Structure formats: structure tokens, C-alpha cells
Amino acid sequence: MALKHATITPIPNNEPDAVPALWNTRYTEIDENFVDLDQRQSATELEITNAKGGKSSINARLSLVESSVESLSPEFQDELTAAIKYALDQAGVANRSVRALKQQIQQEGEVLIENRGVVSGCTVAKSITAARNLNLAAGVCFANGRGYSVASGDNMASVPSNISAGSASVVAYLYLAAAGWKMAVTAIGQAVPVGAIRIYNITIPAGSTDLTDPNLTNVTITSVRRVEVGYPQYLDSPVNQFVSINNLSANDYRVDIDVVSADGAPCDRKALNIVSRATNGFTFELASAADNVLVRYRISKLNN
Missing domain, CATH: 1.20.5 (Single alpha-helices involved in coiled-coils or other helix-helix interfaces)
Structure with a gap:
């Protein structure tokens, strides 16, 4: 100025x-x-x-x-970059550890074990009086933790036609109706309904219809009945249920079990045995007459 x-x-x-x-x-x-x-x-x-x-x-x-x-010097920037990288690496290790804890080291889940089958009878035969029909023989089945009588019936269910160029498969099963247990056959591509008892697998060749095969001559029916003649006192073939888990490094993990609910006969922890273990799962065996056994489990392997 x-x-x-x-x-x-x-x-x-x-x-x-x-x-x-x-x-x-x-x-x-x-x-x-x-x-x-x-x-x-x-x-x-x-x-x-x-x-x-x-x-x-x-x-x-x-x-x-x-x-x-001075803080913006190359040496300082190198130190700062190294510190940030170390912090990010440690955060990554922590995140992986938390994820492993939740998904592998400790795993929890629930599984529903169904225990149904046939005590006697309940065989299926092809009808000779109606086109593409099946007859059911009388017998006894078990479900919901108890046994049921099954009445015989002629032409109780029909096998669907297969107009496709390849063979098809359907299932004959027992289901509980208002008048007792009856037989039905699934449609092609349909699953067996919840609560039903699978008794036969049916293979239908290509082009099998009412016109080409009315007596089911070319149709194959195969029994898949689970027959337990000693039910409910003893089971010759107890139900095995495989439970998938996230893969572990070895099969020496611990399994804790809690029976949440069951239908019919009593079912406690002692009725559930682990008959095999793998790194990706284990198999339950149910030593009980109960049905619809809901099991909650926890897997632990702290040294995974």
C-alpha cells in the first residue's frame, strides 16, 4: 500500500x-x-x-x-498403505472366521423323519375287468405312530396314458380318506402327496394308452412297500434319514439332538441313532414307532 x-x-x-x-x-x-x-x-x-x-x-x-x-512424503505414503492393507487383511480374516463359525464350525438345522409303511398285505394287481385299472388287496398299514386296517378294492385306481415318445413313471400310494385308507396313482410328473405311503412304482412305456394297451400288458409295476411285520414292537428296517451339512474337514464332529415333536408312539433322544458320518452329512436311524418326528440338531467341530 x-x-x-x-x-x-x-x-x-x-x-x-x-x-x-x-x-x-x-x-x-x-x-x-x-x-x-x-x-x-x-x-x-x-x-x-x-x-x-x-x-x-x-x-x-x-x-x-x-x-x-512430511506426512505426504513417499515413505509416509508407503507406511500408510501398508497399515491400511494390514487392517483390511485382518478384517478379512475376522469376517472369514465369523462366516466359518456360522456356516461350518457350528451348524444347526431341523429334519422331519417320516415313519410309514405296511404291516401286511396292501399288494397291487392289474385289473382284468376295467381298462388300465389296478386292484388293491386288503392289509394293514402304519402311519402317524399307529396301525390302520386297509380294505381291499377292485379298480380302485387307474394308470394314466403316456402319449410321449419316451417312457414315464408314476407312483401308486395309500392315502387316508374319510372312509379309511385308499389307493391312488399320481399323474405323470406329479409328486406323492404329503402324508401318503408309497407302495408301488409304475413304469409306462411310450405310446401306452387305453387304445394301445388297455390291460396294462406292457406296463411294469414294482413293489416298493416297506413291510414291517413286527410293527410296533420291533422294526426290521428302521427308517434312515440322511442330513446334509456344509462340508467339514473331517467327520469327527459332535452332534447334539433335540426331539421337538412326534406323532403317535413316544420318541426321545435315545430313539435316534447316528449310524454313519461323512464330511458333508450324517445319517439318522429312528428306533421308534413314532411318525413325523421333528428333530433339531447342532453340529460342532471347533478344530475344523
């Missing part, structure tokens, strides 16, 4: 007798220069305040700037 008057107006040597009026101009110029100096001082003080950036002195501010510049 320049002074308003760089030089004060001089009084010439030949100026007449000096009088106060002749000095007023000089005094005014001097006063105005002092005002300019005051303004310059105020502006300088403001710049110094701003330069300190909230610090107690310029030196403190310069020390902060110097440390900031």
Missing part, C-alpha cells in the same frame, strides 16, 4: 514571509500520510492473523505445515 503523498510539498526558498496559511498544505499532507500508515498497519495485522490459522504464532503455523508436508 503506497502513501498518499510520497513527498511533502516543499516551500520554495524565495517564498515570501512565511505565514501559517502557507504551512496548512504541508500539515494536511503529513496527516493524510499518517492515516495511510494506520490503514497499512491494520491490513498487515489482519494478514498475520490469517497466516497463523488459529495457532498461537507464525512459527506454530509453519511447524504444522512442515509436518503436513
Whole structure:
């Protein structure tokens, strides 16, 4: 900021007798220069305040700037990158450990074990009195933890036609109706209903219809009945249920079991045996007459 008057107006040597009026101009110029100096001082003080950036002195501010510049050096950036990478690696390890704890080291789930079959009878034969029909022989079945009588019936169910170019499979099963247990056959591609008892697999060749094969001559029926003649006192072929788990490093894991519910006969923890173990699952064997046994399990392998 320049002074308003760089030089004060001089009084010439030949100026007449000096009088106060002749000095007023000089005094005014001097006063105005002092005002300019005051303004310059105020502006300088403001710049110094701003330069300190909230610090107690310029030196403190310069020390902060110097440390900031040093923090951006290549060595510091390398150290910072290494620290961040290490932190990310440790976070990844922690996340993998948590995931392993939830998905492998400790696993929980529920499985429903169905225990149904035939005590005696309930055989199926092809009808000779109606096209593509099946007859059911009388017998006894078991489900829901108890036994049931099954009445015989002629032409109780029919086998669907297969108009496709390949063979098809259906299932003959028993189901509980209002009037007792009856037989039915699934449609092609249909699953056996919940609560039913599978008794026969049926294979239908290509082009087998009412017209081409009314007596089911080319249709194969195969018994898949689970027959337990000693039910409910003993079971010759107890139900085995495989339970899949997330793969473990070995099969020396621990299995804790809780029986949540069951239909019919009593069923406790002792009625469930683990007959085989693999790294991807294990197999339950049910030593009980109960049906619809809901089991909650926990797998533990802390050294996986």
C-alpha cells in the first residue's frame, strides 16, 4: 500500500514571509500520510492473523505445515498403505472366521423323519375287468405312530396314458380318506402327496394308452412297500434319514439332538441313532414307532 503523498510539498526558498496559511498544505499532507500508515498497519495485522490459522504464532503455523508436508512424503505414503492393507487383511480374516463359525464350525438345522409303511398285505394287481385299472388287496398299514386296517378294492385306481415318445413313471400310494385308507396313482410328473405311503412304482412305456394297451400288458409295476411285520414292537428296517451339512474337514464332529415333536408312539433322544458320518452329512436311524418326528440338531467341530 503506497502513501498518499510520497513527498511533502516543499516551500520554495524565495517564498515570501512565511505565514501559517502557507504551512496548512504541508500539515494536511503529513496527516493524510499518517492515516495511510494506520490503514497499512491494520491490513498487515489482519494478514498475520490469517497466516497463523488459529495457532498461537507464525512459527506454530509453519511447524504444522512442515509436518503436513512430511506426512505426504513417499515413505509416509508407503507406511500408510501398508497399515491400511494390514487392517483390511485382518478384517478379512475376522469376517472369514465369523462366516466359518456360522456356516461350518457350528451348524444347526431341523429334519422331519417320516415313519410309514405296511404291516401286511396292501399288494397291487392289474385289473382284468376295467381298462388300465389296478386292484388293491386288503392289509394293514402304519402311519402317524399307529396301525390302520386297509380294505381291499377292485379298480380302485387307474394308470394314466403316456402319449410321449419316451417312457414315464408314476407312483401308486395309500392315502387316508374319510372312509379309511385308499389307493391312488399320481399323474405323470406329479409328486406323492404329503402324508401318503408309497407302495408301488409304475413304469409306462411310450405310446401306452387305453387304445394301445388297455390291460396294462406292457406296463411294469414294482413293489416298493416297506413291510414291517413286527410293527410296533420291533422294526426290521428302521427308517434312515440322511442330513446334509456344509462340508467339514473331517467327520469327527459332535452332534447334539433335540426331539421337538412326534406323532403317535413316544420318541426321545435315545430313539435316534447316528449310524454313519461323512464330511458333508450324517445319517439318522429312528428306533421308534413314532411318525413325523421333528428333530433339531447342532453340529460342532471347533478344530475344523
